[in-house]
Each structure stands twice: as structure tokens, then as C-alpha cells.
Amino acid sequence: MTEDAGEIVLSKQDLRAVAAFAAACAETVLDVFEADRPDDARARDAVRAAWEFARGGERGKALRDTAWAALKAAGSAGTAAAREAAWAAMSAAGSAYLHPLARPTQVKHILGAGAHAARAAELVAGDDRAVGAESLERTARRATPVVVDVLRRFPVAPGGGGRVGELIRVLDAELRSPVPRT
Known part of the structure; x- marks a missing residue:
């Protein structure tokens, strides 16, 4: 794939690094969803599928299906925190589908x-x-140099998106900062 004004070069290894990062992030709140929906494995399945891809698995229908299932699980969550946890799991599985488009x-x-x-x-x-803020600090430390490099290939995060959008922008700014993270 060539890099032009609207395209970013992404290797499968780049995508695997992003998926590993996202899975590690989502894993931290799986217990929040499972406390609310103890018999619902959809969020855990999405994180497991993201890890499988990160470790060399295929980026195919099964991975995509777990992301959609986690999204549906979010809709059945009984609390806002459980819904956010399921969305984190959905985002982990969906991270493998990062598009090579130079869009925020x-x-x-x-x-x-x-x-x-x-x-x-x-x-x-x-x-x-x-x-x-403490969670974002831990998340920033979790980001590998490959994840930071991939992030820096894209424009900065867009405005909007409520509180989650704000958290994305804070994390984006932190990871793009030239000052080393501790």
C-alpha cells in the first residue's frame, strides 16, 4: 500500500500491536461488565478475539462478529459503567479494523x-x-512504541463524543507528546 494524501501505511504487525494494546485496556474493566451481567460472555469473547488476532490469528468474520456481539451486550447492560466496559471490549475487537485513512x-x-x-x-x-485520569495514565504507560508510532501517523483525535471523546483527546495528546512517559 502506498502512502498518499489520504492513505496511511499500516502493516499487519501494526494492527496486531494496536489490537494487543486495546485488548489490554478493555481487559481492565471486564469485571465491571461481568458483575452486571455474570452470564453474558460477549464482552470477554470480544477481548479474547482481539488477543487472538494480536497473537497471530486471522482478522475475519469471527473477530468482527465478537465486536458486534459486544456492542449488543452494551445495549443489555444494566448500568452505565457496564455499558462502557462492553464498549471497551467492542473497541478492542474493532481495533483490528483500523483503516489506513488519514482521518481523525x-x-x-x-x-x-x-x-x-x-x-x-x-x-x-x-x-x-x-x-x-489515573486510568488514562496507566493506559498511556501500556502503549508500546509501535502503538505510539501508529497513532502519530494519523491526524489528532476529533472533537465531540462527550466524555469518552474528551478522554480520547487527553490520551491522544499524552501519547503524541514528545516528553517521555513515566
């Missing part, structure tokens, strides 16, 4: 799982934004 909206494929996980953590803590 693609940043959501990279950072969405981390932002939804941070929002879930905030909500569990009574909408405590300090908890969300």
Missing part, C-alpha cells in the same frame, strides 16, 4: 478501548474524574 476518526480505533475503560472506571467510582 480513525484514532477512535486505536484509543477507544482505553477511553471507554477509563470512563467505566470513573462511573464505578461515582463519576470521579480523578479515577479516569
Whole structure:
């Protein structure tokens, strides 16, 4: 694939690194969804599928189906925190489908799982934004140099998106910062 004004070069290894990052982010809040819906494996299945892809599996129908199933699971969640946790899982499975288009909206494929996980953590803590900030700090430390490199190939995250959009922009700015993370 060539790089032109509207296209970004992404290797399968790049996509696997992004999926591993997203899966690790979503994994941190699986218990939030499972506490609300203990008999519903859809969120866990989506994270498991993201890990499978990250570790060399196929990017096919099964992976896409788990993302859609996690999205449906979010709709059945009984709390806002559980819904955000399921959206984090959906974002993890969906991260494998990052498009090589130089559009700000693609940043959501990279950072969405981390932002939804941070929002879930905030909500569990009574909408405590300090908890969300701590979650984003851990998420930033989780990002590998490959993930940061992939992120920097895209335009900055877009405006909008409510609190999750705000969390995406904070994480985006942190990971693009030339100052090393600790």
C-alpha cells in the first residue's frame, strides 16, 4: 500500500500491536461488565478475539462478529459503567479494523478501548474524574512504541463524543507528546 494524501501505511504487525494494546485496556474493566451481567460472555469473547488476532490469528468474520456481539451486550447492560466496559471490549475487537485513512476518526480505533475503560472506571467510582485520569495514565504507560508510532501517523483525535471523546483527546495528546512517559 502506498502512502498518499489520504492513505496511511499500516502493516499487519501494526494492527496486531494496536489490537494487543486495546485488548489490554478493555481487559481492565471486564469485571465491571461481568458483575452486571455474570452470564453474558460477549464482552470477554470480544477481548479474547482481539488477543487472538494480536497473537497471530486471522482478522475475519469471527473477530468482527465478537465486536458486534459486544456492542449488543452494551445495549443489555444494566448500568452505565457496564455499558462502557462492553464498549471497551467492542473497541478492542474493532481495533483490528483500523483503516489506513488519514482521518481523525480513525484514532477512535486505536484509543477507544482505553477511553471507554477509563470512563467505566470513573462511573464505578461515582463519576470521579480523578479515577479516569489515573486510568488514562496507566493506559498511556501500556502503549508500546509501535502503538505510539501508529497513532502519530494519523491526524489528532476529533472533537465531540462527550466524555469518552474528551478522554480520547487527553490520551491522544499524552501519547503524541514528545516528553517521555513515566
